[in-house]
Structure formats: C-alpha cells, structure tokens
Amino acid sequence: MTESADTAWPYPVAPFVCHRCGNCCRGEGYVVLTEEDIAGMAEVLGLERADFLGRYAKWNKSLRAHVLLDKQDELKSCIFLNEDNTCVVHASKPQQCRDFPMKWRPENILDFCEGWRAAAGLKPAAKKTMSQ
Numbered sequence: 419m420t421e422s423a424d425t426a427w428p429y430p431v432a433p434f435v436c437h438r439c440g441n442c443c444r445g446e447g448y449v450v451l452t453e454e455d456i457a458g459m460a461e462v463l464g465l466e467r468a469d470f471l472g473r474y475a476k477w478n479k480s481l482r483a484h485v486l487l488d489k490q491d492e493l494k495s496c497i498f499l500n501e502d503n504t505c506v507v508h509a510s511k512p513q514q515c516r517d518f519p520m521k522w523r524p525e526n527i528l529d530f531c532e533g534w535r536a537a538a539g540l541k542p543a544a545k546k547t548m549s550q
C-alpha cells in the first residue's frame with residue numbers, strides 16, 4: 419500500500435471533545451439498562467431498586483430489558499437530562515451512555531453530535547436530537 423501526500427502520517431486530526439449539546443440524550447431509541455446500571459443509579463438517587471424502576475424505567479418486551487423513560491416532551495429528552503444538558507445521574511450513568519460516542523455511535527453521528535462535527539471541521543448541526 420502506498421500513502422498519498424494527504425494521508426502520510428502525521429496529518430491533522432482534531433481530538434473529540436464533548437460540546438455538551440445534549441443531542442445524544444434526546445430522540446428516538448432507548449437507553450437499555452443492565453442490572454449494574456439499575457443498581458448504580460438507584461444508589462445515586464437513594465432509592466430501592468423497585469422504586470427506581472417504578473419511577474424512571476419501563477420493561478421493553480422486544481429488548482427483554484428495562485429502558486429509561488423519556489420526558490414525553492417534543493424532543494423525547496431522557497428523563498435524566500437537565501435543562502443545561504447535564505445528566506442527573508452522571509456519577510453513575512448507564513454503560514450505554516458512558517460508551518458513547520467512542521465505543522459505539524450511529525451512522526448518522528455527524529448529523530447531530532456537535533463534538534464529532536467540530537472534530538471533523540463541520541459547522542454546528544441543525545438537529546437537536548439523534549433522530550430529528
């Protein structure tokens with residue numbers, strides 16, 4: 419394999435920095451919870467497991483797992499998303515949230531993730547959720 423002048427190392431790559439836009443915490447889709455996630459969030463909130471599940475989660479038959487509720491607002495914001503885009507359970511947020519966007523990301527990440535867009539040299543996105 420030969421390298422072109424454009425791809426010969428080193429070439430500039432901007433590091434990913436989260437811009438706290440909150441867009442990954444809104445939209446269609448689910449935050450799927452593991453037992454460790456449930457235990458961690460219940461502890462942070464000072465709740466028993468059953469209380470936590472009753473208030474903040476529902477059982478999803480097809481996924482065969484508990485998923486977080488959304489706020490039932492227009493943008494389908496996660497139940498734990500604060501107005502300033504911080505996370506109520508940040509200290510113990512679900513593994514799925516911890517792993518985004520470095521360990522998993524949807525194909526359309528450049529449509530909504532401001533940090534990813536900035537790293538790619540793109541202007542801010544028009545979208546405010548993962549799906550709209």
Ligand code: SF4
Pocket residue numbers: 442443449486496497498499500504505506507508511512515
């Ligand atoms: S739990 Fe926190 S990080 Fe995960 S989607 Fe909800 S607000 Fe976002």
Ligand code: SF4
Pocket residue numbers: 435436437438439440441442443518519530531532533534
């Ligand atoms: S969409 Fe990207 S930049 Fe925005 S809060 Fe999520 S990880 Fe951070």
